Amino acid sequence: MKLITTSWAFWALLSAAFAAMTAVLAKVGVSGVNSDLATFIRTIVILFVSAGVLCLFKGWQPVTSISARTWIFLLFSGIATGASWLCYFRALKMGEAAQVAPIDKLSVVLVAVFSVLFLGERLSIQNWLGVALIAIGAVLIAVRS
Structure with missing residues (x-):
């Protein structure tokens, strides 16, 4: 049986959950501070978290191998x-x-x-229908009447 952690869908769902938390936490976080400074602070945190993950899972490799x-x-x-x-x-x-x-998630449509x-990837009619529904859904959520 395949472990769930070896599935791209598992990691994509986690990404979506963390992205949702990012929006809510960042909205609170940008109040009272310049948005560019908030981005800088977030980037520093990401730098340390990424380095920690590389250390934890021994993912470092020589830069000359890239x-x-x-x-x-x-x-x-x-x-x-x-x-x-x-x-x-x-x-x-x-x-x-x-x-x-x-609106940010319209990136899914653009991807x-x-x-x-x-x-050179190929999408089926069903895939394009999903893309269209994402676009329509994003606009319907974002527009306030």
């Missing part, structure tokens, strides 16, 4: 992550978490589109 291509893509991924977090915290500072988070365009 290819130049990997370095470039991780660099740009880091830039995109930083930009996303800065925008997210600024949006949380200005809006309600229950509105900001669903589907980008993975088809840039990675």
